[in-house]
Amino acid sequence: MTASPQRPPAAVLLLPLLLLSCLNRGLSIPDPRLREALIRLEDSMQAGGKMELTDAEKRLDAQLFKMKQEEMARADFPPAMHFFKARDLIRASPIFSVLQKMPKGGALHLHDLSIVDVEWVVKNVTYRPHCYMCFTDNRSIRFVFSSQWPKPQPGCSPWALLENLRAKTKNATDLDISMMNNLTLFTDQDPEAVYPSQDVIWDRFEQTFKALWGLVTYAPVFREYFHRALSQFYMDNVMYLEVRALLPELYELDGSTHDKTFTMKSYQDVTEQFTAKYPDFFGVRFILSVHRGINMSVMTEVVEEAMKMQKAFPHIVAGFDMVGREDSGRPLWYFREALSLPQERGINLPFFFHAGETDLEGTDVDQNLLDALLFNTSRIGHGFALLRHPVAKDLSRKSNVAVEVCPISNQVMMLVKDLRNHPAAVLMLENHPLVISSDDPAAFGAFGLSFDFYEAFVGFGGLKSGLGSLKQLAMNSIRYSSLSPQEQEKALALWNTKWNKFVSEMIF
Structure with a gap:
């Protein structure tokens, strides 16, 4: 393990206790100066709280603050959503x-x-010659590049040469989208319905890697x-x-x-x-x-x-x-x-x-x-x-x-x-x-x-x-x-x- 970070000065550690001592002297209304001191102390403890900003950085910081205020006022606040x-x-x-x-x-x-990105993978890698695909029993896909027709793979349909499959398909774009959907967890449907549990999503997650394996491990790719x-x-x-x-x-x-x-x-x-x-x-x-x-x-x-x-x-x-x-x-x-x-x-x-x-x-x-x-x-x-x-x-x-x-x-x-x-x-x-x-x-x-x-x-x-x-x-x-x-x-x-x-x- 690396050396421990330097401890903060004792005065910084004692400040909250001193402030609380002052606050508990029976005052009916706490001193606003002490309140501000506590707020500043707490703010200084967060990531970047002690960072000294230049004038230019302060101006950008003010711009970001306004952007955040607008963002957080939105009804559809992104961090609260899937x-x-x-x-x-x-x-x-x-x-x-x-x-x-x-x-x-x-x-x-x-x-x-x-x-x-899987779009690049599908539109660049799977369009190479000698690329074969099969469909697994658990509704996933597998790929392999081969100069000869590949041997059957257990739990998979007969291999199909993608060149031939695309030629027979009325809409090659639909086929590409289907492949992309097998290489990523992303879905346009309700994700909570598609992935109702951790077991389901982890199984699907691992299937995406297995689907990618035959494409990415081909040496030229x-x-x-x-x-x-x-x-x-x-x-x-x-x-x-x-x-x-x-x-x-x-x-x-x-x-x-x-x-x-x-x-x-x-x-x-x-x-x-x-x-x-x-x-x-x-x-x-x-x-x-x-x-x-x-x-x-x-x-x-x-x-x-x-x-x-x-x-x-x-x-x-x-x-x-x-x-x-x-x-x-x-x-x-x-x-x-x-x-x-x-x-x-x-x-x-x-x-x-x-x-x-x-x-x-x-x-x-x-x-x-x-x-x-x-x-x-x-x-x-x-x-x-x-x-x-x-x-x-x-x-x-x-x-x-x-x-x-x-x-x-x-x-x-x-x-x-x-x-x-x-x-x-x-x-x-x-x-x-x-x-x-x-x-x-x-x-x-x-x-x-x-x-x-x-x-x-x-x-x-x-x-x-x-x-x-x-x-x-x-x-x-x-x-x-x-x-x-x-x-x-x-x-x-x-x-x-x-x-x-x-x-x-x-x-x-």
């Missing part, structure tokens, strides 16, 4: 327009197979897919990514496969090409991941592989994590022997554990937050349950372990309905270490990071959070990244240049 219903309202929001232009720093919680991902985040003014990567074995048209080193090298090559073309994009690091449903022996092999991969690619491998539904997967403590291997061998393999992405209080899985901290996790993925664990909350603050908050993901996956009630709203008011990210934006019908920043800024923050909060959150994404201290300073300098330009252009 994102699928609110998406178009958010897109039309003047605040969203500002946030799209704002340099947001880094996105530190992303998954490799859900970071590119893989590189284009990842390049498209970098482009989308770059266009959304995100300058750095940390991606949870399953490192699939990529395949060729003849069915031959490449090992995971080839996959890692492909990531590295595309990143280098992209940063060469866009030098103000700072790069990508990867958190090697595995599904948490595996057993102990497989986990031991995976951790061994992660250590080897980190040694082979030290500049781009950030560490290790487990992915998949926390409630149905094995808890961290089950894997304690495998997870202890790096430390036993004197190898620094940082962990970035998903933990607390649950509302099942008191279960074995609910202890993942404490266990993640015991294993010195560098950050906490989601941490939705953190407020129910005061010890873990205190430890994460004192150890400066940031929570990766993904607002839209938590709402869509049915942990919270109204984002004003998200636990991170409290964490923001306390300036708890946290960053905002988008998890699986393509699966949710979103892109980049701006939608999640909107939900955090407008939903979590209310009228109290201003430009200082946005600035703090953007800087947090660099300070709590896996970059070295020297790289962080370089990234912050680059971000600051972008920020100053943004502020000057936004003032009207």
Whole structure:
């Protein structure tokens, strides 16, 4: 764990007690000056509350405040609505327009197979030659590229060559829309009716990844897919990514496969090409991941592989994590022997554990937050349950372990309905270490990071959070990244240049 943040001066800690002492001297009406002092003290404690703004930033802050007042007065307030219903309202929001232009720093919680819009996938990838599709028994789809007719797949209809299928279909657009619907959770229907429970939506969620797998893991597509991902985040003014990567074995048209080193090298090559073309994009690091449903022996092999991969690619491998539904997967403590291997061998393999992405209080899985901290996790993925664990909350603050908050993901996956009630709203008011990210934006019908920043800024923050909060959150994404201290300073300098330009252009 990193060093604890510096404690606030004793005078700051004593001020509330002194003020309350004055208030309790029998005055019939409390002194308004003391009231204002308490309000200022509380405001200073939130994310960005101590941020000193320039004159230009203060003018932009005032503009954002007026926009927020208008937004919060609306009957159809987007953070109070399901994102699928609110998406178009958010897109039309003047605040969203500002946030799209704002340099947001880094996105530190992303998954490799859900970071590119599905429309691009369908209209570009599935129109390639030799692309086959079948329909599964559970009303999903699968794809494969092959130079010969693919072998039958259990639980799937006979393979159909998409070229032929489109030629026979009266309306190819309908077919494309049907495929898109299988690659994302987004729906124009009532989402609460379509997804009545967490079990239903998680099953559907996992089906989208299985449907994407055969498309994205085709070696020629893989590189284009990842390049498209970098482009989308770059266009959304995100300058750095940390991606949870399953490192699939990529395949060729003849069915031959490449090992995971080839996959890692492909990531590295595309990143280098992209940063060469866009030098103000700072790069990508990867958190090697595995599904948490595996057993102990497989986990031991995976951790061994992660250590080897980190040694082979030290500049781009950030560490290790487990992915998949926390409630149905094995808890961290089950894997304690495998997870202890790096430390036993004197190898620094940082962990970035998903933990607390649950509302099942008191279960074995609910202890993942404490266990993640015991294993010195560098950050906490989601941490939705953190407020129910005061010890873990205190430890994460004192150890400066940031929570990766993904607002839209938590709402869509049915942990919270109204984002004003998200636990991170409290964490923001306390300036708890946290960053905002988008998890699986393509699966949710979103892109980049701006939608999640909107939900955090407008939903979590209310009228109290201003430009200082946005600035703090953007800087947090660099300070709590896996970059070295020297790289962080370089990234912050680059971000600051972008920020100053943004502020000057936004003032009207």
